[in-house]
Amino acid sequence: xxxxxxPTEMTATEGAIVQINCTYQTSGFNGLFWYxxxxxxxxxxxxxxxxxxxxxxxxxxxxxxRSKGYSYLLLKELQMKDSASYLCAALNGDYKLSFxxxxxxxxxx
Amino acid sequence: DGGITQSPKYLFRKxxxxxxxxxxxxxxxxxxxxxxxxxxxxxxxxYYSQIVNDFQKGDIAEGYSVSREKKxxxxxxxxxxxxxxxxxxxxASSMGQGYEKLFxxxxxxxxxx
Numbered sequence: 001x002x003x004x005x006x007p008t009e010m011t012a013t014e015g016a017i018v019q020i021n022c023t024y025q026t027s028g029f030n031g032l033f034w035y036x037x038x039x040x041x042x043x044x045x046x047x048x049x050x051x052x053x054x055x056x057x058x059x060x061x062x063x064x065x066r067s068k069g070y071s072y073l074l075l076k077e078l079q080m081k082d083s084a085s086y087l088c089a090a091l092n093g094d095y096k097l098s099f100x101x102x103x104x105x106x107x108x109x
Numbered sequence: 110d111g112g113i114t115q116s117p118k119y120l121f122r123k124x125x126x127x128x129x130x131x132x133x134x135x136x137x138x139x140x141x142x143x144x145x146x147x148x149x150x151x152x153x154x155x156y157y158s159q160i161v162n163d164f165q166k167g168d169i170a171e172g173y174s175v176s177r178e179k180k181x182x183x184x185x186x187x188x189x190x191x192x193x194x195x196x197x198x199x200x201a202s203s204m205g206q207g208y209e210k211l212f213x214x215x216x217x218x219x220x221x222x
Binding site for chain 1: 216
């Protein structure tokens with residue numbers, strides 16, 4: 001089966017940087033997604049990586065290493081509104097999407 | 110505005126009762142999905158549909174049923190056979206079959222009375 005691991009919780013201070021790691025084991029690989037979900041709301045798309053390297057999109061960046069089965073989401077200049085759960089999801093060779101349990105990020109003033 | 114709408118926001122089920130969760134999208138997406146979200150677990154796929162009048166079981170289809178009579182609509186019925194239905198249910202859609210990024214509805218919290 002597919003296995004997606006990410007930390008359960010992280011806490012950081014407003015204005016700081018936080019890095020959320022995700023490791024995955026899949027049969028084949030067609031990409032890695034990150035979604036943001038505020039409590040009781042819909043997850044929203046943040047990023048998609050299929051090639052190795054870093055993709056930057058404003059304050060958020062996502063990195064992928066296919067050989068290591070590893071990705072991270074980097075949140076810079078943290079704001080209170082960034083307090084949310086961040087979901088890592090890997091797409092396997094059959095285009096089946098598997099989600100991690102999510103990392104709850106709490107931003108403190 | 111285009112989007113995906115789920116209703117109701119909160120739903121309560123009595124023992125032995127079937128309940129239906131609504132999901133409507135006006136994004137003209139071909140593919141639609143139902144996920145279940147439980148605390149401490151990743152989203153798990155219940156059913157998905159890639160085209161009208163066709164749908165496939167996901168990883169945890171037992172105790173659930175769906176229909177896809179219209180492109181815009183993909184209702185989920187939680188039957189009495191589902192013994193642990195309390196969860197947050199998310200509907201999603203995407204443009205095609207390649208699992209492009211998903212657009213999610215705002216979810217339905219189902220609880221058992």
